[in-house]
Amino acid sequence: MxxxxxxxxxxxxxxxxxxxxxxxxxxxxxxxxxxxxxxxxxxTPENVKEAGIQAIRDNHTKYTPASGIPELKEAVCRKFKKDNNLEYSPDQVIVSAGAKQSIYLATQVLLEEGDEAIIIAPYWVSYPDQVELTGAKPVIIDTTIEDDFKISAAEIEKYITDKTQVLILNSPSNPTGSIFSESELEEITELCVRNNIFVISDEIYDRLTYDNENATSIASINDQIKNLTLTVNGASKTFAMTGWRVGYAAGPKEVVGGMTKLQSQLDTHCVSISQHATIEALEHGExxxxxxxxxxxxxxxxxxxxxxxxxxxxxxxxxxxxxxxxxxxxxxxxxxxxxxxxxxxxxxxxxxxxxxxxxxxxxxxxxxxxxxxxxxxxxxxxxxxxxxxxxxxxxxxx
Ligand SMILES: Cc1ncc(COP(=O)(O)O)c(C=O)c1O
The missing domain is CATH 3.90.1150.10 (Aspartate Aminotransferase, domain 1)
Structure with missing residues (x-):
């Protein structure tokens, strides 16, 4: 073997x-x-648990569309509008078994052998391995504690080659808790648009911020970067729902369509019951x-x-x-x-x-x-x- x-x-x-x-x-x-x-x-909040139980009672226990049930995708669009100043339509949204799966699908859709993906260290543990699984090369950029573990667009530019396809951003960050400010993201936007680099923006901690900090979504900076960004989020961290396995992502239809096709051949869709519970979380979990x-x-x-x-x-x-x-x-x-x-x-x-x-x-x-x-x-x-x-x-x- x-x-x-x-x-x-x-x-x-x-x-x-x-x-x-x-x-x-x-x-x-x-x-x-x-x-x-x-x-x-x-x-997990009581009302969300009840919504899950109710979903079972209502026999929401069958296959759903690969990209998720329409009611949840609509709720996701409302969340992006309310919290992130982002206008998406349901056909730009995919629901998957955790943000981890959304990122996996995205790397598979966007990367292949010969490509490079830029990852800023310290990084969330799965990024390099997920990039490597596509055959592409993770290009790691180190940061320092003195710089709050952040990096400027000018510094990122030094790592761009003609093979660079993707930049993975994670703000707020796991493990450092750092948040890119709006002006820092504006500079990164200019860089990515100029070099036609696609951004996977992992915003799973966007609602967990302190000291009146607001985590800006890079896709909200302008339409050009919005067309080059997949915004990833999920129910795990905001609503204490890690075991329910619900992530979601929104972005250009070609990318989300590719992710949906791949998901339909993998695990088909996110668990039907969890999808129903997440509507309650997004609408009444604040x-x-x-x-x-x-x-x-x-x-x-x-x-x-x-x-x-x-x-x-x-x-x-x-x-x-x-x-x-x-x-x-x-x-x-x-x-x-x-x-x-x-x-x-x-x-x-x-x-x-x-x-x-x-x-x-x-x-x-x-x-x-x-x-x-x-x-x-x-x-x-x-x-x-x-x-x-x-x-x-x-x-x-x-
Ligand atoms: C930065 C980051 N992204 C994505 C995930 C994945 O979360 P989930 O797959 O539970 O939605 C995690 C979980 O630890 C994380 O820390």
């Missing part, structure tokens, strides 16, 4: 891997505090989402303050999502019981094994100097987890 190279070369999702390991340790009775979660620690953001904001402020008071730990101030990406590399080179901690993986392994806290190594996101801490955890666990983190650092010796 021969396993295809593209699968052999593919890495399993590292974030899912650490979460599963922490869960496994918990099941065995180990008192692990997990900062590895990529999902809200809240439950209050629950707002409460969640308030809780995340309180934790964010606490985490930023605590981390910045720890010697040798540096952070930016996340403006969105529910992650912080502290730089801890000044501790690399130190030892614990003779074992040297020399990168983000050995650092997180030490924190998990010795301090019983689960963090995700920064190398998974393309920045080995840092690690990702998700504050989608209770305040009590955050306090205790950060105590352990601080005590763990004290155990490392030169």
């Amino acid at each position: 021969k396993i295809a190279k593209k699968i052999v070369n593919m890495k399993p999702s590292p974030t899912i891997g650490i979460s599963s390991l922490a869960q496994e340790m918990k099941r065995k009775g180990v008192d692990v505090i997990s900062f590895a979660a990529g999902q809200p620690d809240f439950n 209050e629950a989402a707002k409460k969640m953001v308030e809780a995340f904001d309180e934790r964010r402020k606490y985490v930023v303050k605590r981390l910045n008071n720890i010697e040798g730990v540096k952070t930016n101030i996340p403006k969105g999502a529910f992650y912080i990406f502290p730089q801890v590399s000044t501790h690399y080179g130190k030892k614990f019981n003779g074992t040297i901690i020399n990168d983000s993986v050995s650092f997180c392994k030490f924190m998990l094994e010795e301090m019983k806290i689960a963090l995700v190594p920064g190398s998974a996101f393309g920045d080995d100097k840092c690690l990702r801490l998700s504050y989608a955890a209770s305040m009590q666990n955050i306090e205790e987890g950060l105590n352990r983190f601080e005590n763990g650092l004290k155990k490392l010796k030169d």
Whole structure:
């Protein structure tokens, strides 16, 4: 038996891997505090759950159109108009099994062997692997914590070649919480339009923002970039619906049409029941989402303050999502019981094994100097987890 190279070369999702390991340790009775979660620690709002139950009672349990049910696509258009100042028609929308699947479909439609896709690091873990699955080359651009993990259009331009087809943007960002401002996006717009580069804009955290920040959709800058952008979003993060698997995307009909064709040959469509529940979330989920953001904001402020008071730990101030990406590399080179901690993986392994806290190594996101801490955890666990983190650092010796 021969396993295809593209699968052999593919890495399993590292974030899912650490979460599963922490869960496994918990099941065995180990008192692990997990900062590895990529999902809200809240439950799906009651009205949304009820809508799912009602959908089953109403026998919405059969196949749906490949791109999603019309009522949901209409609700998605209303969401884009209300929140993102974007005018789309339902035939420009596809609903899929999570934003992850929307991005997968988009990369398959837009990229092939010989092409290049620009990805800004730190990046969400799946982008490089999804690009590689198409045969195209991911071109990674590094950023620094001093620049709030952002990059200017002038810097991006240096990486553009005649093979560049796609730029993947993620604002607010997982793992850094950084948000591109409107003026930064205007410059990126000019660059992409001038070079005919298509943008996959992953806006899954657009409703989870703090300090009165507004996450601008790049497609709202002007019509030229709107015709060159796929705007991706989903129900997972905003409405605590990760397990329901609902993502959606809107953009040029040729792109969405290609994605729909591919989806019809893959999993046919997003789960019918989840689609019905998502209409309720989009139409009546605002209050629950707002409460969640308030809780995340309180934790964010606490985490930023605590981390910045720890010697040798540096952070930016996340403006969105529910992650912080502290730089801890000044501790690399130190030892614990003779074992040297020399990168983000050995650092997180030490924190998990010795301090019983689960963090995700920064190398998974393309920045080995840092690690990702998700504050989608209770305040009590955050306090205790950060105590352990601080005590763990004290155990490392030169
Ligand atoms: C930046 C980003 N994009 C997309 C996703 C995928 O979300 P889902 O497939 O649950 O919609 C995630 C989930 O962690 C994410 O962090």
